[in-house]
Amino acid sequence: MEQSHQPFDLSSARDILTIIFKHKYIILITFLIISAGVTLYAFSLKRVYESQSVLLVKLGREFTSRPEVGGDTGRGFSVPPETIMRAEMSLITSRDLINTVIKTVGQEKIFPVLSKAIPGSISPDDLAINLFQENLSVNNIQGSSMIQIAFTHPDPYIAANVVNTLVDALKIKHLEVFSTDSTPFLKSQEKVFQERLKESETKLASLKQKYGVFSFEEQKTALIQQRSTLDTNLKAAQSQVNELEQKVAMIKNPKWAPEVPPEIRAQLIALQQREREVMGRYIDGTVPVQNVRKEMDAVKESLKKQSEEIRQTEIHKAEGELNMARVRADNARRQLGQVEAALQSLETRALELQGAKREAALQEQNYQNYSRKLEESMIMDDMDRRKMVAITIVEKAVASSLPKQGKANKLVVILMGLFGGIAAGLAIAFLLEFIAPGMTTPWSAERRLNLPVLSAIRRLMISSRVPVDVNPTHDSAKSEMDMEQEMIDLYQTITAALPDTDRRTVLFVGSRSNEGTSTIARQLARVASLRLEKSVLLIDLDRSRPDLHVYSTLKPQADLQDGEGQLGLTLARVEESSLYVMPLFWRTMVTPKTIDYAKRGDFWESLKDQFDLIIVDSPPASMFPDGPAIVSRLDGVILVVEAEKTRWHVALSVKEKILKSGGNILGIVFNKRRLYIPELIYRYL
Template sequence: MNMISPHSASTMPLSRNQSVMVPPVEGASIIRQYLRIAIRWRYVIIGVTAACLVAGLVITLLMTPKFTATSTIEISREADKVANFQGVERENSFTDQEFYQTQYGLLKSRSLSERVAAQLRLVDDPAFYERFNHSSSEPAFQLQNGRYSAAGRAVRQRKAGEILLDHLSVDPTRLSRLVDIQFTSPDAEFSAKVANAWSENFIGTNLERKVQATSYGRNLLQQQLAQFKQRLDASQRQLVGYASAQQIINLPAQSSGDGKTTSERSIVADDLAAINATLNEATAERIQAEARYTQVGKAGASTEALRNQAINNLRQRRAELASDYQRLMVQFEPGYPAAQSIKSQLDQLDRSISREEGRVKGSLQTEYLASLERERALKSKVDQLKSSYLDLRRRSIQYNIYQQEVDTNRALYDGLLQRFKEIGVAGGVGVNNVSIVDPADIPQRPSSPRLLLNLALALIAGLVIGAVSALALEQIDEAIADPSEVERRLGLPLLGSVPRVEGRTPKEALIDRKSDMVDAYLAVQTNLSFTTEHGVPRSFAVTSTRPAEGKSTTALALATTLARAQRKVILIDGDMRSPSIHHLGGVDHDRGFSNFLSGEDNIASLTFEMHDLGFTAMSAGPIPPNAAELLTGARLSILIERLLDQYDHIVIDSPPVMGLADAPLIASRVEGVIYAIESHGIRSSMVRTALGRLSSANAHVIGGVLTKFDARKANYGYGYEYGYGYGQAEKKA
C-alpha cells in the first residue's frame, strides 16, 4: 500500500455533502518558503546586488576625500555657584544628566560657532566658502575687487557658523566626563585647526560666563551690604540708648573651659544666683544644727557629747572607780573609809560629766541660733534681689526686642559679607571646570569615503532591494510554482504532484512500474481512496483550465493504476474536439463516445482494449459539429449508468474548462472531478475562474493534481530523485 502524499494534507471531500479528514499536510516552513523564493528569483537578487555594488564602488571613487580631526576635552561635574550659599543654584546629583546635556548644547551653540569663525578669520575668506561648495546670490557673498563687502559681514558670519556646525560632531564618551569634538572637511590641516579652536573658545566662553555671573553677584551684594550696614548701626545705637536710659547693665558673654560660650547676663541676675546659692547652704547648715540641738534635748546625751574626748575620759575614770567600789562592797560595808573615798570620787566625776554635757548642749544651741539668724538675713537679701530682678525683667522686654533686631541684622550682614568675600575669590582665581585632554592632530588618512564600509552598505542595500524585488515579483507572478500553492492560492485540496517526463512518452513511463510518474500517480490514487466512503470515486472526470496541461496523461495514469489494483476500469475520451486517447491505443476514432451520444446503443462496438495498460478505453468518436449539444441530453447519464454495471470505475478525459461548455456538462454527470494544473504554466486567476465555472455547474471538484512539476525550476527540491519531496519515501513504502 502506498503512503499518502505529504502535499495532499487537507480535508478531502467524500461526496457532494460528505467529507473525510486526512492527516494535515506539513506545509513548508516560513524560512523554507523564503528560501524557495530567493532561489527562484536568485538571478534578480544577484543582478540587483551586483548593480548596487558597482554603484557603491563608482560613487565611492567619485567622492571627495574628507579628513576628521578630533579634540578631546574633560568637563567636570562642578556646579556653577555664585557663593557657598544653599539655594543659589541646584546641585547636580550623580544620575542627573542635565548639566552634561547643557554643556553638549553649548558646544553646538551658534554663538560659539560664529566666535570660532571670527577667530580663524573665515568670515571674509572666499576660499572657506569654496572649500565647502557654498554659493549664494545674496549681495553679502558678491565679490568686489576680490573681497566681500563690509555691509554683509553679519550675514556671512552667521553662514560661516552654520557651515562649521554642519561639519562638527560632539561625541561624549559613555560613563565618563570626556567629550570628543570632531570636525570634518576636505583639508586635514584645516580640520585640526577648527577642532582645536573650538575647544579653546569653549573654555574661553565658559570662563567669561563665570566672570559675568560673579561680577553681577558682586555688585548686587555690595549694594545689599551697604543697606544692611546702615540697618545694623541704627539698631545698635537704639539698643545702647535704651540700656543707658533704663540703667540696664549686662555682663558680656564669656567662653568656658569646655568650649561653650555663655550669653550676656545682668548683674542683678548674677547676684541673685550667688545669694540664692548661699541661702541654700545656710538653710542646710541650720537644718543640721537644729537636728543636733533637738537630739540633745530628747536623748540627754547627744552625738556631740559622745564624741567629746574630755567627757569620754571622765566616763572611763568613773567606770574604773565604780569597779573598785563594787569589789570593796563585796567585803566591806558602805561606811568603810576606803569605800567612802571611792564613793566621793564617783560623785565628783558625775558632777564633772554633767557640767561637760551642759557645755556641749549650750554650744549646739548657740550654733543653731547663729545659723538660723544667718538664714533669715540671706532670705531677706534674696527677696530684695528678686524684686530688683523682676523690675529689671520688666524693663528688659524692650531691650531684648532691640537686641534681637541687632542680632538679626548682624547675622544677615555677616552672611552677605562672607558671600561677597567668596565672590571676590572666585572671580579673581577664575577656576574653570573644562580642560583640554588631547588637542587635535592633523589626520594622516581620510575618514571618508571608506571603500569597504561603502561596499558593505551597498551589498546590504543590494540584498535588501533584491529581496524586496523578489518578494514583489513573487506576488505579481500568478503561476503555481510548487504543490503548497495549490491549496493556498486556489483553496483546492492537493491530491499529488506529478514530475515532468523527459526523454520518453507518458505511456512509456506508465509501462515502467518503477518510474517516478507511476509512484506519483500511485500517491494520487491513494489520496483518492480517502475521498468517499467507498474509496476511489466510481465515476470521475479529469479536466484542466486549458489544453496541454496534462489532464489526458492524468486520466490515462489513474486508469492504469486502478487497473493494476485489480479494478475493472474504462477510460472515455470525452474531448470530442481534440481527441487523443485513440493515439495511445493505436486505433482511429471513427467509432466512440460521440456515436453513443448520437443514439447508438452498442457499447461494445465503441470500445477497445489497452492490453499493455490493462483497461478498456473508448475513443472520442467522430468529431461532431457541436459537442456541447450532444452533452446536454440524457445520453451521457445513461452511458455512465450502463457502464457502472460492467466496470468498477469510469474515468473520463474531459475537455478543458475555459472557452468550452463541454467540461461543466460532463462534470455535472460524474461523481467527482479531478483538476489538472500545470506547474509554472497557468495563472492562478485563470484556474480560479475555471473552478468558478465548475462550481456554477454544481460539479464536485475532488482535488487538484499538479502536473509537469520540475523541482529544480520551482526550487522546491528536498534532494529526492524527482524533486517533489515524497517520491523516495513512497518507493520505500
C-alpha cells in the same frame, strides 16, 4: 490543514532555494549593478584627515547652586551631571561658537571651495556653518565626564588648528554663558543690611536704657516667687475668714449653749436632791417644797443670765478676730494684684525687647550672608579674569599622518556594496514571488488553496497526441516512464482517498485553458488500463477545444441523448485495450439535456457496474459550468493547477464553486512544475 495565503515559507530551505534559483538572473543583475555602483563610489571618495581633542568637564563652580541667603546648606549640583554634559556638547556645536572659529581660522582656509560658489538663497556664512557642522563630531565618552571633539578636513594641519581654536573659543564662551555680574548688586545689598544692622542695635540699646532692665529673667523670677508667697498668704487668710464666719454663726445659733460652771452645776444638783427629799416628807404645795423650788428657779435664772453673758462675750471676740482676718486677706489680695500687674508689665517689655534682639540678629545674619556672597563673587570674578573654567584639555589636537578614509575604509565600503547587492537582489526576488499571482511550488499551492497536492508533474516531455499503442522513442523513454510512475502514484493516492468503494468516479477540472487537465486525465486512463489492467472509462466533457483530443478519431454509434436506452452505443473502445471513451462533443456541443442526463444517479450506477475507474475530463470551471453541475454525483474531484500560470485566487474561487455544488475535492495535481533547484542540491533537501 490550516489555510495561509503566503506564497512561501521562510523557514523552509526548499522554498527559499526555489525562489533564489528561479530569479537567479534578476538577483545577479541587481547584485552587479549595486556592487559596481558602490565600488565606483568607494574609489571616488576623497582622502580626509581627522583631528581629535579630549576635554574633561570637572563639574565645578559654574554648576553648583548657591543660595542667595543662608549658609552653605543645600549647596550642590543645580542640574544632573548628564544634563551638564549635554549642555556642554550643545554649546560646542552652537552656530555662534562655530561662526567664531570660522572667522578666527579663516573661511577661505577651511572651505576654499565656497569662494567659488555661485551666490544663492543661502549666504556663504550659513553654508560654511552647515559644512562645519557636517564635518564636526562631538561625543561624550561613555561612563565618564569627558567629551571628544573631532573635525575632518583634507588638510590635517587645518583640522588640528580648527579643533584647538574651537576649544579656546569654548573656554571664552563658557565664561560668557556661566559668569554673572553680581558683584555690584552684592555690594549695594551689603551696605543696605549694614545700615539696617546699626539701626536695630541702636533701637535695642534705647529700650534697655528706657526700662532700666538688663536682666529680665532675674526680675521675672523674683516676681514669680513673690506672687507665690502672696498667693499662699491670701489662701491662708481666706481660710481663717471662713472659719471665723462659721464660728460666729454657730454662737449666734439659739441651740448653742456655753459650758455651765461646776459650782453652779453642783448647786443645781444639790437643790434637785433636796427637792426630792422634801417631796418625800411634804406634800406638793407646802412651804418647804415651795421654798426649795424658789431656790432652784433662782439658780436656773442665774445660770441663764450667765450663759447669755458668755454668748455675747464669745460673739464679740469672734467678730473681732473675723474683722482682723478680713483685713489681712484684703492686704494679701491687693499686694498679689500689684505683683501680677508688675509681672504683666515686665512681660510686655520683655516681648518688645526680644523683638528688638531678634531684628538685630536677623539684620546681622543678612549682613554676614551678603558679605560672604560678595567675597565669593569677587573671588569668582578674579577666576574669570584669569580664565579659570571647569574645562581641562586632556588631549590636544595634533595633525594626523594617516587619513581617515584609506584602503581599509574603501574595502569596507566595497564589501558593504557586495553584501548590499546580494541583499537587494534577494529582496527583489522575494518581492516578485510575493506579488506573483501564480504558484511556483506544490507547497505554495497547498498553503494558498488549503488542499493537499496529490501529484506534482514536471513539464511533460511526451506529446499528448501519441497513441497509446505506439512505443515511445529513445529520447522520450525516460519522460514517459516518469509520467507512468506519476500516474500510478496518482491512482494509488485516489484509491487511498476513496477506500469505501472499489469502483470510483473522479472528475478532473482546471480553472483555465491549457493547464493540462485533459492530458492528465488521458494519461491516467491509459496507465490505469494498460499498466494496472483496470477497466477504465474516459468521459470527455471538455468542449473548449475538441479538435486537440487524441481520441478525436473515435466515433461512437450514438450520442448520449440518442442512445439513452443503450449506453453501450455511446462508448468507443480504444483499439483492443480495456480503455473506453465517451466523447460527448463529437457531433454537437454538450447540451443542457446531456448535462441533465449526466446528473442522474442511475446513469453513474450503470457505468460503475461496467468499469473500475471512471474519469471525467471537465472543461475549465471558470469558463463552463459543466463540471460543477455533476460533481455531486461523483466520488471525488481533482483540481488541476498549472505551475506559475494558474492564478491562485481564480483556483480558490473554483474550489469554492465545487464545494458549493456538493463536490468532494480530493486534492490538487500540480502540473508543469519546474524544478529550479539543481538536482545535486535538491537531493539533500
